[in-house]
Amino acid sequence: MKRSDNTILITGGGSGIGEAMAQRFHDRGNTVIVAGRRQDALDRACAGRENMHGLTLDIADAADITSFARRVVADFPAVNVLINNAGIMRYEEIGAARDLADAEATVTTNLLGPIRLIDAMVDHLAARDDAAIVNVTSGLAFVPMTATATYCATKAALHSYTVSLRDALRDRVEVIELAPPAVQTDLTPGQSTRPGYQPLEEFADELMALFDAQPTPPEILVQRVHNLRFAEAEGRFDEAANALNEMVRKTRAAQQ
Template sequence: MKTSGNIILLTGGGTGIGRELAQRWHDAGNQVIVTGRTLASLEETAKGRPGIHPMALDVTDAGAIAAFAKDILARFPALNVLVNNAGVMPLEDISVPRDLARAEACVVTNLLGPIRMTDALVAHLREQEGAAIVNVSSGLAFVPLVGAAVYSATKAAIHSWTDSLRFALKGSVEVIELAPPAVQTELTPGQSTREGYMPLDAFIDEVMGLIAQQPTPELIGVERLGFLRNAEAEGRYAQTFAALNAAPH
């Protein structure tokens, strides 16, 4: 993936990993369109950075995605990178009956959102030089967290779908998976200061270094990801699953 000279569309750009990626990419010489449901937080991402363009978009709304894609391509016809980052992580007890609204919203946001965004833009991206799609999954795609079982399942699906998408778009669009470990962000209550989680700045520093490699790795995984990513291959899946789910979250 080119490190500069791109026009990047990044969903979920109002906080956390999305905000930091948008700002780092902007400062490296890219234009970045950031989307999310709350315009005020997107404007905070863009503050002092004229090459970041905040635009409200709810990725759970299929009609809004279609209309947004048409509008954004008219305004930015050289758009060449899509980053599917928007996500939610409900913590739930799946051992008892419950209101499934949060679980269903998680599936729509984390899985259908990226599928719909990609579908709306893939024909355009296939015609662009240096085109790339970056799908943000999670370390929990490799070993699930029971308290966030639906989230973990959506990220496992994103991992699988990204592999298929990469094969389907070979030779026309570079497809990259970014799989964060546990990072100090606002994704869940108290997570931004949780001890043992990777500091956000350190995570972004390592990610930007990996993205700058040529060729860019198909899966951007910082060193800490190895505990989860390699668990099955190293024959320690059961132990890793037990340790992950015994730890406080």
């Protein structure tokens, strides 16, 4: 992936990891389009930055994705990089019957959203030079957290989809997976200051150093996510899963 002179579309770009990436890519000389549900958040992310633009998008709405993609291609025909970052994480109790609204919203946003947006953009991207698609998954795609089981399942599915997409677009569009560790953002209540999570600025600095590597790695993995990403390959999956879920149980119990 080129370091500069791209036109980059980032979903979920109004806050957290998406905003941090958007501003750092912009600092490197790229035109950046940030998309999300709230125009006020997008405007704050873009404030004072020429060639950074905020467009509203409901990633959970199939019709909105279709019309949004048409608008982006019409208004920014140079767009050559798509970063699927938008996502939600909801705590859930899966050991008994429950209202599945949160689970269904998570699947729609985290999995169907990226698939639909890729489908709407792929022909345009395949016709552009230096095109790339970056799918943001999670370390939890590789070692799931029971308290957010559907979130983890969607990220595991997006990892699998990304592997297939990379093969399908070989020699036409570069396909990259970004799997973050636990980062201090507002993804869940209290997460932005949660001890033990990687500070956002530290994560973003390490992240961009990996993007600057040539060639760009097919998987962008900061050091803190290696424990989860390689747990199964290194024969310590059960150990990693037990440690993760015990930590989460203790943390949530302390907050109640």
